[in-house]
Amino acid sequence: SALCVSADGLRVYVGSVSGNFAALDLRRALSPLGRFKGCAGSIRAIATHATLPLVACAGLDRALRIYDTRSFKLNERVYLKQRLNAALFSTDGEMARASGDEGEVDEMLGLLPQVQDDALGGEVDEEG
Secondary structure (H helix, E strand, O other), X not given: OEEEEOOOOOEEEEEOOXXXXXXXXXXXXXXXXXXXXXXXXXXXXXXXXXXXXXXXXXXXXXEEEEEEOOOOOEEEEXXXXXXXXXXXXXXXXXXXXXXXXXXXXXXXXXXXXXXXXXXHOOOOOOOO
């Protein structure tokens, strides 16, 4: 199950282990505003966009779904082949697109800071 508060603080988005995903109004004692349809399996993470009326959820069915918060309609569904446990929106407003170019992915990963793991002896092997 997962929970996320909207950027304006007026709604809360909740997902259950049975795949139910809904929006609740915080101003009216958690009264239901609507349900998002199409989820299968447990919802593991929910994220809201800071400026756009979008909410994303990641579930055990390995799909990331993006919904419009006004119409409760599904905008995008992407099967990601991995077990998902988080969903995030970009803070700079840019949208990542799948292009099949491995160079773009390597470049993006190269921008991430290096993390030292004490369990690995302090240094992370950069070649694999």
